[in-house]
Amino acid sequence: MQQTARAAVLTAPKTFEIREYPIPAIGDDEMLIKVEACGVCGTDGHEYNRDPFGLCPVVLGHEGTGEIVAMGRNITKDTAGNPVALGDKIVTCIIPCGTCDACLNTPARTNLCENVGVYGLMPDDDVHLNGYFGEYLVIRKGSTFFNVSGMTLDQRILVEPAAVVVHSLERAKSTGLLKFNSVVLVQGCGPIGLLQIATLRTLGIETIIAVDGNDSRLELAKEALVNKKYNDAVNLLKQCLEYPDHLGEGKLFNAQENDFYYFLGMAYQGLGEKDRAKECWEKATLGSQEPAAAMYYNDAKPDKIFYQGLAFKQLGDNRQANSRFYKLINYGKNHLFEKQIVDYFAVSLPDLLIWEDSLDLRNQIHCEYMLTLGYYGLGDMVHADKYLKKIEKLDINHDGIRAFRTLVDLKI
Numbered sequence: 001m002q003q004t005a006r007a008a009v010l011t012a013p014k015t016f017e018i019r020e021y022p023i024p025a026i027g028d029d030e031m032l033i034k035v036e037a038c039g040v041c042g043t044d045g046h047e048y049n050r051d052p053f054g055l056c057p058v059v060l061g062h063e064g065t066g067e068i069v070a071m072g073r074n075i076t077k078d079t080a081g082n083p084v085a086l087g088d089k090i091v092t093c094i095i096p097c098g099t100c101d102a103c104l105n106t107p108a109r110t111n112l113c114e115n116v117g118v119y120g121l122m123p124d125d126d127v128h129l130n131g132y133f134g135e136y137l138v139i140r141k142g143s144t145f146f147n148v149s150g151m152t153l154d155q156r157i158l159v160e161p162a163a164v165v166v167h168s169l170e171r172a173k174s175t176g177l178l179k180f181n182s183v184v185l186v187q188g189c190g191p192i193g194l195l196q197i198a199t200l201r202t203l204g205i206e207t208i209i210a211v212d213g214n215d216s217r218l219e220l221a222k223e224a225l226v227n228k229k230y231n232d233a234v235n236l237l238k239q240c241l242e243y244p245d246h247l248g249e250g251k252l253f254n255a256q257e258n259d260f261y262y263f264l265g266m267a268y269q270g271l272g273e274k275d276r277a278k279e280c281w282e283k284a285t286l287g288s289q290e291p292a293a294a295m296y297y298n299d300a301k302p303d304k305i306f307y308q309g310l311a312f313k314q315l316g317d318n319r320q321a322n323s324r325f326y327k328l329i330n331y332g333k334n335h336l337f338e339k340q341i342v343d344y345f346a347v348s349l350p351d352l353l354i355w356e357d358s359l360d361l362r363n364q365i366h367c368e369y370m371l372t373l374g375y376y377g378l379g380d381m382v383h384a385d386k387y388l389k390k391i392e393k394l395d396i397n398h399d400g401i402r403a404f405r406t407l408v409d410l411k412i
Contacts, residue, residue, distance in 0.1 A: 001023075001069060001070070002023070003022060003023060004020050004021060004023060005023050005129055005134060005136040006018055006019065006134065006135050007020075007059045007128065007129060007133060007134030007135065008059065008060070008133040008134065009057050009058070009124070010048060010051070010055075010057065010058050010059075010060055011056060011057045012056055013048065013050055013051050014048060014049065021128040021129060023129070023136060024126075024129075024138060026070045026071065026138070027072050027141065028072035028073050028074045029072050029075065029142075030072050030075075030139060030140055031070065031072065031075055031090075031138075031139040031145075032068070032069050032070040032136055032137070032138055032139070033066035033067060033068055033090060033136065033137050033139060034066050034067050034069050034135065034136055035064055035134060035137055036064075036066050036067060036089070036156075037065055037153055037156070037157050038061040038065075038132035038157070039063035039157055039158075039160070039161070040061075040063070041062065041063050041160075042190075043062075043121070044060045044061065044120070047060060048060070053121065055121060055122070055123050057123075057124045058120075058121070058122065058124060058130075058131065059120070059124070059128070059130050059131035059133050059134050060120050060121070060131050060132075061119075061120040061131040061132030061133035061134070062118055062119050062120030062160065063120075063132070063160040063161060064092070064119075064120070064137070064160075065089060065091050065132075065148070065153070065156040065157060065159070066089070066090065066132070066136075067087060067089055067090075068084065068085070068086055068087060068088050068089075068090060069086065069136075070086075071084070071085075071086060078090065078145055078146050078147045079093070079144045079145055079146060080146055082146075082147045083147070088149045089147070089148055089149045089151070089156060090139075090146060090148060091145065091146055091156060091159045091160065092119050092137075092143060092144065092145045092146075093144035093160075093163075094110065094111060094113065094116050094118055095116065095117035095118070095119070095140055095143045095144070096110035096115075096117075096142060096144070097113055097114070097115040097116070097117075097142075098142055099115075100115055102114055110144060117140075119131055119132065119137060119143075120132055120133070127140075146159075158195070161191060161195055162195055164192060165195045165196050165199050166199065169196075169200070169203070180203070180204045180205065181206075182205060184205055184207065184208050184209070186209070186210045189210050197210055217236045217239050218236075218237070218240055218259065218260065218263070218403070219403070219406060220236050221233045221236040221237045221240070221267070222263065222406055222407065224267075225263065225266055228270060230267045230268075230270035231271070233263065233264075233267040233270075234264065234268065234271070237260050237263055237264040237267060240257070241264075256286075256288065256301070256304040257283075258285075258286070258287060258303075258307035258308050258311065259303060259304065259307045261280045261281070261283040261284035261307075261311070262280070262307040262310055262311050262314075264280045265278070265279075265280035265281040265284060265311065265314060266314075268280060269314075281312075281315050282311075282315065284307055284308060284310075285308050285311045285312055285315070285320070286308075287308065288304075288305075289305055289308060289323075290327070291327055291328055291332075293335070293340075293363065293366065301400070302328055302331075302370045302373055303400055303404070305324050305327060305328060306324070306328065306373040306376075306377060308324050309321040309323075309377045310377065313377075321377065322378065324377065325373070325374045325377035325378050326374065326378075327374075328370040328373050328374035328377070329371055329375065329378075331370055332367040332369075332370035332371035332374065333367075335363065336364060336368070337364075339360065340362070340363045361394065365391055365394050365395055368387045368390055368391050369387075369391055369400055369401060369404075371383070371387045372384050372387040372388045372401070373404065375387070376408075388404070388405070388408075392405075
């Protein structure tokens with residue numbers, strides 16, 4: 001076995017270094033696993049952007065899985081009592097301290113540990129290999145881990161986020177309020193929300209209402225603009241920009257909000273506040289301008305680039321505006337018939353794992369969506385309408401097209 005292992009170390013916000021460390025000798029109560037895959041959680045995104053927990057330098061990654069390549073002689077079973085051996089595939093949970101009041105008095109609920117440790121969220125020490133963003137991970141004494149050798153890699157990589165969902169449902173069931181005939185509202189349709197919907201359906205829940213607050217407010221703001229209720233539009237759009245602290249992780253720290261700022265600028269323009277309108281449109285021009293495949297929830301969305309272009313138009317910079325629209329058109333044309341392959345490494349929950357769609361069909365819709373936006377931005381309504389109607393035939397529930405259709409119909 002190799003003597004050293006590489007790891008991606010976050011040394012400061014937005015700064016990764018690939019470092020090589022010696023693989024330590026494994027004790028009687030420890031294991032060494034070779035990392036096979038790891039998802040990127042919203043928490044990893046927060047840590048990367050700001051280091052709010054003060055962990056740097058740190059090897060991130062806690063939604064991971066790997067193969068046991070070395071194990072101490074005292075390791076014979078996993079936390080659930082299932083036998084483990086070299087070559088088995090495992091996932092990890094937490095590292096309870098075993099000495100606090102919670103560990104001593106409620107051993108069945110180690111998640112209440114006052115000094116809990118989590119792989120991927122541990123400051124650097126002499127072990128170094130503490131997170132899944134590395135080639136190997138040292139599993140320490142007392143760790144919670146599970147043998148999942150019977151699962152595929154795709155399934156194993158979803159165990160951690162799925163556990164969050166299942167735990168929340170078990171808590172709901174314990175209240176006596178969640179029953180098979182319940183009407184369930186899922187607030188927020190990110191990765192956890194989508195998993196929640198899929199799990200509820202598996203449990204036999206038939207009536208599930210999924211709500212994404214920002215999109216709903218945005219549509220209400222559009223109607224307010226058309227009806228010249230500019231103050232109402234401003235209030236609704238400001239709510240879209242608020243960080244929902246009561247929802248835990250909330251939105252990604254660097255989420256693009258070009259559409260919100262574009263419409264907020266339109267609202268301020270309606271109120272005659274030109275300076276505020278300009279400030280909002282300038283913010284609406286920021287962010288990635290490169291189109292990408294819409295395979296994962298955190299890929300750049302084409303509508304954000306589209307609203308960058310509209311904002312540049314309002315600012316009188318037609319050259320920059322048209323460059324955004326042509327980027328969308330060129331990407332759509334060049335990738336329309338590409339064969340799609342999914343790579344799950346370091347990505348948190350592709351929604352393709354829940355909705356069993358054809359990848360090639362999703363790519364076709366995505367590219368035609370870009371063509372719709374690009375041609376509309378250039379004022380070519382013939383081609384924009386052509387692709388718009390094609391997408392609506394293929395997927396009438398496409399979120400982007402539904403939002404775009406209101407933009408067209410309301411003539412904002």
